[in-house]
Amino acid sequence: MMRRxxxxxxxxxxxxxxxxRSLFVIVALPVLLLLVYGYGINFDLDHIPFAxxxxxxxxxxxxxxxxxxxxxxxxxxxxxxxxxxxxDLLDRGTVTxxxxxxxxxxxxxxxxxxxxxxxxxxxxxxxxxxxxxxxVEGALLDWSAQYSERFxxxxxxxxxxxxxxxxxxxxxxxxxxxxxxxxxxxxILLSILAGxxxxxxxxxxxxxxxxxxxxxxxxxxxxxxxxxMIPYVGIAFADVLLSIxxxxxxxxxxxxxxxxxxxAASVLYxxxxxxxxxxxxxxxxxxxxAILIATLATLLPAVLLSGFSFPIASMPKALQxxxxxxxxxHFLIVIRGIYLKAAPFAVLRRSLLILLVFTLAIVTLxxxxxxxxx
Amino acid sequence: MTRLPYIIRKEFIQxxxxxLTIRLIMVAPIxxxxxxxxxxxxxxxxxxxxxxxxxxxxESRRITQEIASSYYFRLVGVxxxxxxxxxxLLRGTAQLGVYIPRDFERDLGRxxxxxxGLYVDGSDSNxxxxxxxxxxxxxxxxxxxxxxxxxxxxxxxxxxxxxxxxEPRVWYNPELRSINYMVPGVFxxxxxxxxxxxxxxxIVKERETxxxxxxxxxxxxxxxxxxxxxxPFGIMTFVDSGIVFLVAINWFHVPFRGSLVILFSMAAVFxxxxxxxxxLISGLxxxxxxxxxxxxLLVMPSVLLSGFMFPIQNMPLIIQYVTCLIPFxxxxxxxxxxxxxxxxxxxxxxxxxxxxxxxxxxxxLGMAAFRKRL
Numbered sequence: 001m002m003r004r005x006x007x008x009x010x011x012x013x014x015x016x017x018x019x020x021r022s023l024f025v026i027v028a029l030p031v032l033l034l035l036v037y038g039y040g041i042n043f044d045l046d047h048i049p050f051a052x053x054x055x056x057x058x059x060x061x062x063x064x065x066x067x068x069x070x071x072x073x074x075x076x077x078x079x080x081x082x083x084x085x086x087x088d089l090l091d092r093g094t095v096t097x098x099x100x101x102x103x104x105x106x107x108x109x110x111x112x113x114x115x116x117x118x119x120x121x122x123x124x125x126x127x128x129x130x131x132x133x134x135x136v137e138g139a140l141l142d143w144s145a146q147y148s149e150r151f152x153x154x155x156x157x158x159x160x161x162x163x164x165x166x167x168x169x170x171x172x173x174x175x176x177x178x179x180x181x182x183x184x185x186x187x188i189l190l191s192i193l194a195g196x197x198x199x200x201x202x203x204x205x206x207x208x209x210x211x212x213x214x215x216x217x218x219x220x221x222x223x224x225x226x227x228x229m230i231p232y233v234g235i236a237f238a239d240v241l242l243s244i245x246x247x248x249x250x251x252x253x254x255x256x257x258x259x260x261x262x263x264a265a266s267v268l269y270x271x272x273x274x275x276x277x278x279x280x281x282x283x284x285x286x287x288x289x290a291i292l293i294a295t296l297a298t299l300l301p302a303v304l305l306s307g308f309s310f311p312i313a314s315m316p317k318a319l320q321x322x323x324x325x326x327x328x329x330h331f332l333i334v335i336r337g338i339y340l341k342a343a344p345f346a347v348l349r350r351s352l353l354i355l356l357v358f359t360l361a362i363v364t365l366x367x368x369x370x371x372x373x374x
Numbered sequence: 375m376t377r378l379p380y381i382i383r384k385e386f387i388q389x390x391x392x393x394l395t396i397r398l399i400m401v402a403p404i405x406x407x408x409x410x411x412x413x414x415x416x417x418x419x420x421x422x423x424x425x426x427x428x429x430x431x432x433e434s435r436r437i438t439q440e441i442a443s444s445y446y447f448r449l450v451g452v453x454x455x456x457x458x459x460x461x462x463l464l465r466g467t468a469q470l471g472v473y474i475p476r477d478f479e480r481d482l483g484r485x486x487x488x489x490x491g492l493y494v495d496g497s498d499s500n501x502x503x504x505x506x507x508x509x510x511x512x513x514x515x516x517x518x519x520x521x522x523x524x525x526x527x528x529x530x531x532x533x534x535x536x537x538x539x540x541e542p543r544v545w546y547n548p549e550l551r552s553i554n555y556m557v558p559g560v561f562x563x564x565x566x567x568x569x570x571x572x573x574x575x576x577i578v579k580e581r582e583t584x585x586x587x588x589x590x591x592x593x594x595x596x597x598x599x600x601x602x603x604x605x606p607f608g609i610m611t612f613v614d615s616g617i618v619f620l621v622a623i624n625w626f627h628v629p630f631r632g633s634l635v636i637l638f639s640m641a642a643v644f645x646x647x648x649x650x651x652x653x654l655i656s657g658l659x660x661x662x663x664x665x666x667x668x669x670x671l672l673v674m675p676s677v678l679l680s681g682f683m684f685p686i687q688n689m690p691l692i693i694q695y696v697t698c699l700i701p702f703x704x705x706x707x708x709x710x711x712x713x714x715x716x717x718x719x720x721x722x723x724x725x726x727x728x729x730x731x732x733x734x735x736x737x738x739l740g741m742a743a744f745r746k747r748l
Contacts, residue, residue, distance in 0.1 A: 029671065037678055039693055047687075064538070090545050091717050093707075109536045116541040123547030124714040126555040128685050130417060133550075134507060136540050141511065144538040145518065151536050157525050161517030163478070163488045165510055170463055172496035180499045196670060200663050207583070287662045288579065289394055292571055296402055304413045309683060311501045313420045313448075319413050333466065340497035347465055 004219040008227025012201065016231060023235075026197065030189040030239045031246050037185055038178060038251050048132050049095045051078040053086065058106030060147075064117070067143050068099070073135045090122045096132045097121045109147065171256075171340045182253040183339035184308045186243045187331050190266070191273045191302045193239060195294035197232045198277030200287045202370075207287060221371040225363070229274050233267070236274065240266045257342035262335065265352060269331040272359040273298065276327075279366040302328035330354045377594055381602030385576075389606060399572070399610055403564045403618045410560045411626055414683065415552040421505040423447045424468040426456045431479035437490075440516060441472065446508045456491075463495040469502060470494055470509055482520065546714040547629075554629065557622045558713040559682045562705050564618055565641060566676060568611045569648040570655070570669050576603050577656040577744070578665045600744065604649045615641055622713075631716025637709065640726060643733050644705040650736030657743025676702045701732040 016023050050068070054061050068074050077095050080086070086098045100118040108115040119136055123129045149160065172179045205211040214224060240263070248254040255262050277294055284290035303309060305319060306328035312320055323329050330351040337343035337351075345352075389395060425438050442449040450468050453459070459471030473491030481488040490513060494506045547554045577600075580586040589599055619637075622628045651672065659665040678684065679693065680702040686694055697703050704725040711717045711725075719726065 026667065029667070032671075033674065036675060036693075039690055049687075091711075091715055091721050105538070109538065112536050114537050114539065116539050119540045119542045121542055121544045123544035123550050124555065124710055125685060126417075126547065126550050126552045128687070129544060129547075129550055131504070133540075133542055133544075134504060136542075138507060138511065140538055140540050141514075144536075145514075147538065148536050152525070160521065161487075161514060162482055162520035162524070163490055163513075163517045165492050165513045165517075166489045167492040167494060167506060167510065169494045169496040169502070169506070170460075172499055172502075175496050175499040175503050177499045180497055192670070192674075196667060200666070204663070285392065285394060286579075287666070288572065289392075289398065291666045292398055292402075295567070295571075296398075296405060300406065300409055304409045310414050311418060311498070313422065314415045314417050315413050323413075336497055337466070341464055343464060 001220075001223060004217075004223050005227040005230070008219055008224055009230040012228050013231040016235070026193070026235060027238060027242070030186075030193055030243050033189055033192075034182070034185055034243055034246050035250065038182055038247075046073045047075045048073055048097070048128070048135065049075050049077045050132075051080050051085075051089055051095045051098045052076060053080045053083070053098060053100045055103045056101045056105040060106035060109055061101045064101065064140075064143055068139060071135075071139055074139075086120050090120065093122060093124075095122070096125075096128050097136065099136070109151075112151065178251050179253050179340060180336070182247045182251050183255075183335045184332060186240070186247065187269070187306075187328055187335050188302055188308055189243060190236065190240065190270060191298055191328055194232070194236055194270060194273030195277045195280075195298045196291070197236065198229065198274045199280045199284075199290040199294040201228050201232075202278065202281035203284050203287050203290045204281075206285075222367045225275075225278055225367055225370060229271070229278060232274050233270055236270045237267065240270070253339070255339045255342075257338035257344070261345060261348075262338045265331065265334045265338070265348075265355070268352065268355050268359060269327065269334075272327045272355060272362060275359065275362045275366050279362060279369065282366055282369045301326045305329065306332050308332060327355060327358045330358075378598050378602055378605075381594060381598065382605050385603060385606040389610075395572075399568065399614060400617075402568065403560070403614050404621070406560050406563060407557065407618060407621055407626070410556045410563075411553050414556045417550075417552060418501050418504040418508075419446050420448045421446060421470060421501070421508075422450045422468045423470045423472065423509070424450050424459050424462045425452045426454065426459050426471065426473045427452050428454065428456070428476040429474050429478040433479040433482060434474040437472070437474060437513070437516060440512060441509075444508075444512060446505065459493050463493060466495070468495075469498070470505055472509070472513075553626050554714060555710070557618075557626050557628050558709045559706055561615055561618045561622065561641075562644065562702060562709050563677065563682065564614050565611055565644055565705075566648055566702055567673060568614060569607060569645055570652045570673055571666075572607050572611075576607065577653070578659055578662050581656075581660075582662055596745065597741070600653065600741065604653070608645055608649060611645060612641070628713060630713055632712030633718060636718065636722070636726075637712045640705065640708050640712075640729065643726075643730055644701065647701045647729065647733035647736050650733060650738075650740040653740030654736060654743050657740060676700050679703075680706055682706060701729055701736075704729040704732070 052065055052068070054065065065076075069076050078089070080089070080098070086100075089095045089098060098120045100120065102115065102118065105115045105117070117140065119133070121129045121132060169175060205214055219227065244255070244262075276298055280290050280293045280297070284293055305323040305326050307323065308328070312323050312329075315323065333351045334348050334355070337348050423441055425441065427434050427438060438449070438452060441447050447470070450462070451458075456473055459468070459473065462468035463471060471493035473493065475488055475490070478488050478490075492506065492509060492513070494502050496502050544550055577586070580589065594602070623630055652669070655665050655668050655672070659668050679686075679689070679697050680700050681697070682702070686697050686703070689697070707725045708722050708729070711722050
């Protein structure tokens with residue numbers, strides 16, 4: 001049995017070696033993507049462009065504007081003098097928000113009353129608008145706190161907060177998004193790669209007509225599947241090592257936890273993803289379809305549902321449940337846990353166990369479907 | 375050109391024989407709409423918080439109460455031992471921890487300033503940063519509230535404190551729904567992924583199966599052959615984009631404020647640009663697998679760097695220049711502008727011009743690459 005598996009594995013390996021261009025692309029692809037996205041994807045939002053329309057023109061309003069000017073999160077693009085310009089700037093997307101300071105703001109505040117600053121936001125880009133609202137609110141609150149403290153002190157009262165907040169940020173104290181994104185990217189890239197590698201390897205034989213030769217060989221169905229997969233586990237594992245090295249050398253992000261545990265978990269995840277690709281290869285009648293199904297069924301959920309780019313807690317309940325059915329969700333917990341939190345095996349046991357169950361289920365399913373088709 | 379209808383018919387017959395492809399073409403947009411519409415929210419809410427209340431006083435309970443009733447947080451537990459917080463952060467069962475020290479209430483009563491601890495799981499830098507900001511804001515406001523209340527009780531201070539608050543007016547998308555941002559993007563995504571993957575690669579398939587030569591010896595001209603191959607897929611994806619449009623308006627209630635003519639004429643231009651890209655890929659590759667890998671290499675960056683999911687303004691400057699080479703970027707700006715802002719040619723002309731230029735260039739390049747390989 002071992003010999004038959006080895007023979008199939010060698011045949012698949014030779015097929016790959018015959019096409020060095022593809023092989024090179026496959027090996028280089030994750031590193032390249034890691035570089036592009038590691039640099040490209042960035043959630044840190046600063047230098048939000050804004051314009052200001054000052055209808056007050058008092059010392060107080062100038063003080064507010066100055067505070068925004070000095071804040072590194074904002075970039076003052078334009079001081080406007082005409083209301084109509086607001087629409088123009090927002091339509092073109094030149095600024096994310098326009099701050100309109102009402103007349104009498106300085107007088108109202110000076111009299112101890114509250115005032116409101118109108119903030120016209122471009123809501124078309126929800127992500128930016130949300131962050132911008134939070135930042136504007138924070139900046140105004142800060143300014144307001146200073147102002148009311150000065151005001152109260154002038155009246156002989158202390159309005160300093162009754163207690164203070166002392167934040168401690170664990171695992172990623174500087175809140176650098178690369179530290180979070182790079183391990184996530186490694187997981188996503190592996191699922192893409194695995195889908196690309198194996199989703200064509202059986203259907204290809206069918207399209208070329210060599211499938212029957214394979215069937216009439218003495219190798220049994222599970223042997224064929226395992227044999228086909230072995231070279232790809234090798235290639236993909238090389239990619240894991242390359243990605244980890246790239247993360248360390250280029251982005252300075254390396255695992256805080258156990259590397260052997262990381263590698264073992266990666267192999268488990270690779271086998272799960274590769275056998276998923278094999279399953280599609282068995283089901284699909286043509287190579288094109290196999291890849292299309294692989295994209296729809298693995299890539300999209302891996303990118304969208306796994307928590308790679310969007311917080312799972314913010315999703316509707318049904319999708320939160322669905323996210324548990326995506327292997328990438330569990331692998332992300334593991335790889336991020338090891339990279340950022342140095343999480344030991346005991347903490348990750350549950351996620352690893354789920355991954356194992358997934359892998360076994362998918363391999364069994366692929367073998368079953370494959371046998372039926374013989 | 376009279377021969378063109380025949381080859382289009384031939385292609386349609388070929389597609390019809392393959393019911394899985396048709397089903398996939400119909401299912402793909404719905405699947406993507408659901409995923410992008412519901413999963414892709416970058417809003418941060420329902421963040422899991424654990425409170426360690428070492429004081430167990432009415433004052434500390436008020437803080438816990440306030441956290442529990444906030445939309446942004448979900449209280450996962452109130453514990454006595456601060457080590458529980460650390461454990462929860464490591465396991466990911468909580469993302470924030472709030473520590474209220476012993477004698478908190480007594481210290482407040484004595485006019486001392488106690489310190490409340492905030493523990494942040496910094497690994498998800500984006501969500502954590504925003505969530506920590508919300509929590510700090512909530513606690514600070516509570517702290518100022520306590521001292522204001524005390525000052526008022528003393529009778530040393532008037533009823534109001536001068537505060538400056540933002541009054542956000544969100545344009546185009548008043549409720550800041552992520553759906554309004556993502557779903558119009560899916561309209562473009564369908565045109566991109568399906569056309570490049572299906573239409574463009576149709577020619578590689580003919581080459582791989584050897585039927586391309588049969589077609590070449592027929593009296594068909596080269597451009598007839600290409601057009602005949604492309605038009606059926608073009609029509610199908612165009613129908614798909616129509617479905618997406620209807621679902622977007624009627625199911626997701628995305629507002630549509632602009633001109634249908636601009637939307638669909640630009641969709642046609644974008645379609646041509648993608649078919650050109652597919653053709654170029656076909657011309658450059660020898661096998662379907664190679665073509666798929668190449669398509670991936672070009673489509674993935676298009677999706678991730680176009681601003682479809684991640685704001686371009688957040689990217690480093692070099693990558694921002696790279697995004698200028700992605701036609702999808704211009705189409706997205708057009709689609710979102712037309713859907714949400716209702717802007718027309720006067721604002722969108724640069725994008726329309728660039729998109730058309732890209733479409734022309736890609737078709738010409740594709741034709742040239744195709745000629746070379748014959």
